[in-house]
Amino acid sequence: MQRQPTIEWQTNGICNYDCSYCIQSKKFRQGHPSDEEIEKFLAFFARLPRIWEIKMSGGEPFAFKGFMDKIIPGLAKLPHHISILTNLSAPLSILDKLVTLVGDKLSVVSVSLHLEYVEAPEFIDKVKQLRQWLRPETSLVINSVLVPNTLENLLAIRGLVEGSSLKYFPQVMKTKHGVFPYTESDKALVVQLTGKNPSAKEANLAPSYRGLVCWSGVEYFVLDQKGHAWACRTAKRFQQGYLGNVLADTFELKSLPMPCQYDICPCTVPANRGMIEGIKINHEN
Template identity: 55%
Template sequence: MRKPTVEWQVCGACNYACSYCIQSPRHRVGFPSPATVDGLLAFLASLPGRWEVKMSGGEPFAYAGFLARVVPGLVDLTPHTVSVLTNLSSPPAALDRFAELTRGRLGIVSASLHLESVTAAAFVEKALRLRERIGPEASLVVNAVLVPGRLEELLAARETVVEAGLRFFPQVMKVNGGVHDYSPADRALLARFLGPGDDPRRENRAPSYRGRRCWAGVDYLVLTQAGDAYGCRTAKRFGEGFLGNALAGGVRLLDGPAPCPYEICPCTVPANRGMIEGVGAARPAGEAA
């Protein structure tokens, strides 16, 4: 069953600078003004029915208005489920506040582990603390990019995560609209992370769904920090799928599905929300950073 979803890039800025970040430093900038946030909240409130609003960045917690304006606004002004993709770098008090604000309304916390900036042990400590505080309706999943040359280190990190009772969601590394060409040594280790490749709930292999009917732009959209709406991430990358601006002129959703024209579907959110014909399931397990 399709679960209508908006991916909202709350801000562009991030407090990390991961060497493998898919967003270039040039684009990894910017915070919205209070007026922009209010306008986007009004747009989200106008969506028919109950959607999942998955907030990302950059790093959403890096925006000072995130806990002060964005999250309370979503909870108070809309009926939607609140999800977030975060690197979990915020102080524990900020994460506690997030759990408190979203209690009863939280969907998924996708916590991205970046070993260039944090140890697995320190990350897991924070993740466990947050999981204790979120409501029983919510889940927390640890995502990690399968960084070339660092897979041994990631295997150890995965053990730390799994031993703590947390879910680990591996993601192949994407580059320039495709998947990184791993070395033979890395490919041998990849097999220890990845399954047969047919389950977007357990891993992100950035597959191609070309030709399958997809409801991107109908029940799923990507919203930038400036209010531009696109059918999906790949469409946006190609400068296609523009649905309008939520602050200027409005967003027009599509009437029905269309065959996917792209060679890569980089993020598991559409697949795990039932947007793609014959793919995914009702309960998403985790998403890409």
């Protein structure tokens, strides 16, 4: 599989939920770009050579009014592919508008199931409706954080999801410093939910790819709501791999891939876009 150049853009910090297991602290779940800054982001994307995938997340993107008012109409005019990570709390009328505006560009829609805020059957019904509106080529994936003490319930929910011909994507729960230390009995349930040796397409186990050549910073980067760009999420956490600021015109990509130097790769996007050499790859999340 060819590498798919990809930007993970945190369009805004604000979120309409406050999940107990959220890895973004409340301090960082705030703020959004101004109209003027959105125009600068769009101008930056317009200048990019080649076609990139712009995967947007927050906070919660739809919780920011400018997301549907400015960002999506702006991206509709650009050639890039669009992906979205959302808690799917936006009303169906808004999701319908999204598909009308950029349905032909949507690559991956990742919808996160947060059982502290929604009931699984209603959530699945909403996802089924969205699936009907999307092109067959658009991937639609239900993310599910494997929250301790809820795993038996999640097994039943996985059955409901797969029984609706939808894709269930389990993710181990992360903490600030790595993966949550599950109890022995929960570990067995985690394996039931993820499978024994899942690929990055099948589950997110937040593995280590230390030593493998990675194209992050070259054909993949993360971009925050203030315009700061970093080679990858882990690099950002360690305040390394800074690529400059796209709003201040100081952004510059690295020219060469480098061996990964980290013990955790918390997100499957780089793996599933072909950025990490020598692992099983797939472009579905």
